[in-house]
Amino acid sequence: xxxxxSGLLLGGFYAAVSIGVAISFGMLDIVNIAHPxxxxxxxxxxxxxxxxxxxxPILSAVIALPAFYLLGMAVYQVYYVxxxxxxxxxLRGLSFFFGLMFITEVGLVMIFGVDYRLVQAPYLGxxxxxxxxxxxxxxxxxxxxxxxxxxxxxxxxxxSFLGRAIQAVAQxxxxxxxxxANPIRIKRIAFGLSIATAALGGAVLIIIQPVEPSIGRExxxxxxAICVLGGLGSFSGMVIAAVTLGVVxxxxxxxxxxxxxxxxxxxxxxITLAVRPNGILGR
Amino acid sequence: xxxxxxVLALVVAAFAIFGAGRAIGNSYAFFLGYVVVQYIVLGTxxxxxxxxxxxxxxxxxxxxxxxxxxxxxxxKLVPAMPLPVMVLIGGAIAGVVGLGTGYLTLRLRGxxxxxxxxALAVVVQTLITNWDFVGGARGAYVLRPKMAPLMGxxxxxxxxxxxLGLCVIVLATARAIERSSLGYGFAAIRDDEAAAExxxxxxxxxxxxxxxxxxxxxxxxxxxxxxxxxxLDPTSGFNxxxxxxxxxMPLIGGxxxxxxxxxxxVLVGGLQEVLRVTISSAANVLVAGVLMVAFVxxxxxGIVGLFKGKRR
Numbered sequence: 001x002x003x004x005x006s007g008l009l010l011g012g013f014y015a016a017v018s019i020g021v022a023i024s025f026g027m028l029d030i031v032n033i034a035h036p037x038x039x040x041x042x043x044x045x046x047x048x049x050x051x052x053x054x055x056x057p058i059l060s061a062v063i064a065l066p067a068f069y070l071l072g073m074a075v076y077q078v079y080y081v082x083x084x085x086x087x088x089x090x091l092r093g094l095s096f097f098f099g100l101m102f103i104t105e106v107g108l109v110m111i112f113g114v115d116y117r118l119v120q121a122p123y124l125g126x127x128x129x130x131x132x133x134x135x136x137x138x139x140x141x142x143x144x145x146x147x148x149x150x151x152x153x154x155x156x157x158x159x160s161f162l163g164r165a166i167q168a169v170a171q172x173x174x175x176x177x178x179x180x181a182n183p184i185r186i187k188r189i190a191f192g193l194s195i196a197t198a199a200l201g202g203a204v205l206i207i208i209q210p211v212e213p214s215i216g217r218e219x220x221x222x223x224x225a226i227c228v229l230g231g232l233g234s235f236s237g238m239v240i241a242a243v244t245l246g247v248v249x250x251x252x253x254x255x256x257x258x259x260x261x262x263x264x265x266x267x268x269x270x271i272t273l274a275v276r277p278n279g280i281l282g283r
Numbered sequence: 284x285x286x287x288x289x290v291l292a293l294v295v296a297a298f299a300i301f302g303a304g305r306a307i308g309n310s311y312a313f314f315l316g317y318v319v320v321q322y323i324v325l326g327t328x329x330x331x332x333x334x335x336x337x338x339x340x341x342x343x344x345x346x347x348x349x350x351x352x353x354x355x356x357x358x359k360l361v362p363a364m365p366l367p368v369m370v371l372i373g374g375a376i377a378g379v380v381g382l383g384t385g386y387l388t389l390r391l392r393g394x395x396x397x398x399x400x401x402a403l404a405v406v407v408q409t410l411i412t413n414w415d416f417v418g419g420a421r422g423a424y425v426l427r428p429k430m431a432p433l434m435g436x437x438x439x440x441x442x443x444x445x446x447l448g449l450c451v452i453v454l455a456t457a458r459a460i461e462r463s464s465l466g467y468g469f470a471a472i473r474d475d476e477a478a479a480e481x482x483x484x485x486x487x488x489x490x491x492x493x494x495x496x497x498x499x500x501x502x503x504x505x506x507x508x509x510x511x512x513x514x515l516d517p518t519s520g521f522n523x524x525x526x527x528x529x530x531x532m533p534l535i536g537g538x539x540x541x542x543x544x545x546x547x548x549v550l551v552g553g554l555q556e557v558l559r560v561t562i563s564s565a566a567n568v569l570v571a572g573v574l575m576v577a578f579v580x581x582x583x584x585g586i587v588g589l590f591k592g593k594r595r
Contacts, residue, residue, distance in 0.1 A: 031394045033341070033401060082580040090393050092579040094339045095534055099576035102527045106569045217523070221402035228395070259413055259420075266399075266406040273395055274387045 002134060003254045004247055009139040011246025013208055015239045016146030017201040017219060018226040019153060023194035025224075026232035027170040028187050030079065034097040035223060036216035037104035038195050042068065042202020043117075043211045044108060050119040057119040058145060061203030065196050072195025075100070076188045101216070108213035116210035124207065142204035149200055153193070154235050166190040170233060218262050225269035231279025241279070286462075290455045297447040304443065305436070313439045317511060319552040320446045321504055325525065326532035326544035327453045328500035332493045333530070334538030335466060337473035338393050342384075342400030343526040345407040346377040346498045350505030351520050353377075355417045358425050358509065365432075366445060370506040377502020378495045380407075385494035389487060408521045422516025425509040442507050453500050457541040460496075469493060501529070524568050528552075531575035537585025546586050 017039055024032040042061060045068075049060025083093035127136040157163035165186045168176050173183045205211060226245055230237035245268060249261045272279065304312045325343065333339050350373035357369050380403075388399040412420045431441035460466045468489045471479035480486050509515045528551065536547025551571055558567040582589060 031397070033398070078580065086583070088583060091333065091337050091339055091538070092534070092583055094341075094394070094397055095530055096576055096579050098341060098530065099527070099572045099579070102523060102572040103569065103576065105523070106572065110569075214523075218405060220398075221405050224398045224402065228398075260409065263406045263409045266402040269399060269402055270387055273391060273399065277391050277395070 001132065003250050005133060005135070006139055007247035007250035008243055009135075009143045009246070010208075010250060011239075011243030012143035012146045013139070013204055014222060014226055014242035014246050015150050016142065016197070016204055018223045018238055018242055019146075019150055019235070020194040020197040020201065021223050021227050022230070022233075022235060022238045023153075023166075023197070024191055025227055026234070026238075027166060028190055028194075029170065030076070030084075030187075030191065031094060032097055032191075032194070033094065033220060033224075034101040034104065035194075035198060036219040037101040038068070038071075038198035039202045039205060039219065040108060040211065040213060040216045041104060042199040043206040044112060044202070045199060046203035046206050047117050047119055047211070050121070056121055057203045057207055058141070058200070061199045064199045068199040069192040069196040072192035073188050075195065076191035079191075080184060080187070105213050105216060112213065114212055114214075116212045117206070118210040119206050121207075138207060142207055145200060145204050149197060150235060150239060153197070157235075162186070162189065166193075167233075221262065221265040221269060225265040225272070227279075228277070229268055229272045229279050234279070237279055286455070286459055289458060290451065293451045293454055297451055301440075301444060301447060304440070310437050310439055313437070313443045314511075315556055317439065317443050317446055318556070319548060320443070320450050321508075322528055322532055322548040322552050323545050324446065324449050324453050324504040325501060325529040326536075326548050327450075327457050327541065328497050328504065329529045330533040330538055330541075330544050331457055331460065331500070332497035334533050334543070335460065335469040335473065336490060336493050338389070338490065338493070339397040339530075340400045340494075340497065341397055341526060341530070342403040342407075343501060343529040344521045344523065345400070345404040346381060346501035347505035347508075347525050347529075348407060348411065348517075348520040349377045349380060350374060350502030351508040351515060352411055352417050353502070354506045354509045355423045355425060355515060359416065359423075366441075366507060366510065370445065370449070370503050373506035374499040374503035377505075378499030381494045381498020382491060384498075385491050389490045389494065404521065404526070408517055411520070412517045418516065420517060422514055422519075423509070424514050427510050427513050438510070442511055445507055446504075449500075449503055453503075454541055454545070456496070456500075461541060465489065465492070524571070527568075527575070528571050531571040531578075533585075534575055535578045535585055537587030539584070540587060543585050543587045550586070 021032060021035050024030045024035070042064065045064040046057040046060045049055040049063065050057050079093065079096065083096060123137050123141070127134050128140070157167055165176060165181050166189070169183050169186045169190070176183050176186070222245065226238060226241045229244070230241035245265060248268070249264045252264050253261045300316065304316055325347065329340060329343060353373040353376050354369045357364055357372060384399060384403055385396070388396045411417065417423055427438050429438065431438050434441065460469070468484050471482070471484050472486050472489060476486055508520070512519065532547030532551050533544040534547070535551060536545065537543030551574060555567040555570060558570055578585060
């Protein structure tokens with residue numbers, strides 16, 4: 001019972017780290033495999049805010065948001081000029097992100113070393129007890145943050161003009177251009193947003209577990225398993241998939257031991273690709 | 284050059300390199316030579332799939348480590364087994380894993396294959412970490428014999444000879460593919476897969492051949508590793524450096540011909556060794572990543588492409 005519940009909460013957190021890829025891969029068709037590296041960058045930003053300035057990790061992430069947004073726009077600009085315009089996304093574009101991921105990881109190792117880092121906040125040790133059920137704040141806070149973030153983005157994408165334009169850019173760039181909107185600008189903004197979510201995703205990651213530079217790799221499989229299982233371009237599918245994976249992983253960890261849980265996401269990914277590549281709520 | 288003279292030239296080159304190593308008479312030369320030649324094999328193996336068909340395999344470490352760990356397992360089962368046999372078995376297992384991964388994901392868009400290989404690396408690492416027979420998370424020791432069999436001298440010389448032999452085989456294979464109908468089929472897949480499929484190219488079968496060959500050679504490149512390092516644990520066997528180097532070297536050298544990975548491996552491998560000795564080991568791993576990003580942005584055809592462009 002507690003395992004299923006913490007799996008649910010973990011799933012909420014997985015939604016927070018996956019939403020950036022749901023935007024970049026699902027809507028913009030940019031396969032940003034470096035996303036976990038940006039999430040770790042967010043974790044370390046929260047770590048610096050927390051340990052140097054004594055700020056709350058979530059607050060530090062909110063402060064770092066604009067910087068991540070600009071970073072994302074810059075990365076997209078390079079990607080567009082070097083690969084998308086030359087129509088060379090598959091081989092060299094993927095290698096570009098792979099290189100970024102590696103450089104970020106090695107850079108973090110050089111600055112922070114390979115020790116595990118964690119954040120402090122007064123509420124993190126607390127928990128709510130409801131009868132037989134325990135809700136630790138360490139899992140509850142990330143869950144709430146990610147639900148707020150996913151919900152906010154969903155409203156932004158479906159209600160505002162810019163949000164609708166972002167959804168349109170995935171479907172028909174020409175039509176968008178005919179409506180006097182510049183698809184490159186829209187994609188730059190959307191990619192900036194997707195990297196900005198990594199700031200918050202990183203902050204909730206370092207709340208849930210101590211962080212060292214190479215754990216990003218474990219999240220590549222998870223994030224893409226979630227996005228593919230949920231169906232590309234569908235937020236609600238992504239949330240369902242994230243929660244499913246969270247529950248399955250927690251159950252696996254309880255039944256077979258935690259060292260097996262990284263294998264779950266790969267199994268889910270392979271089965272989805274083999275059986276239903278469109279995902280549960282895919283178009 | 285026809286195929287046979289090319290192979291003979293490669294063999295002569297391999298003998299010359301080995302002879303030069305013996306003439307220097309310093310075992311450091313062999314340790315360095317082993318690493319560079321290993322990267323030529325890895326880079327060429329990656330290029331058979333990545334450069335020729337355009338499908339990016341990020342799971343180099345998975346195949347490489349499958350080769351290495353099959354040697355560890357065989358060493359524990361049959362300690363007297365000669366290393367070349369272990370290399371063949373390791374390559375065969377890695378090839379089968381490549382075939383299986385390809386079979387499940389290659390019918391979809393190329394990026395799904397790439398993502399699956401990224402995840403494959405994590406999963407194989409999880410499996411090995413949980414497999415106590417080959418040392419699990421603690422790692423395994425492999426005793427390196429003092430003397431090389433058949434030829435005398437230190438054992439690292441023997442490892443070098445095996446790696447050079449592999450290098451000759453993989454380069455000859457890569458060049459033969461380039462000049463055969465197989466290579467034209469691969470190139471058709473890379474340039475426009477839908478058109479190739481429509482023109483009657485059996486794309487799935489060709490892609491599976493490429494994945495199997497590529498994975499198998501990566502496994503072979505990894506098989507002698509336990510004897511080289513003598514202590515192997517999952518963190519070092521699955522080090523991301525292997526993947527980054529194996530991808531960076533063909534991209535830096537040029538992906539369109541067999542020469543590219545060789546140029547890339549010699550340049551980057553040599554540069555890394557210089558940096559490792561002079562500056563620090565962190566700088567030497569960073570250089571491959573930085574060079575790779577710089578080359579894919581600024582010189583997408585690689586070094587070989589730059590020279591070809593000038594001649595034209």
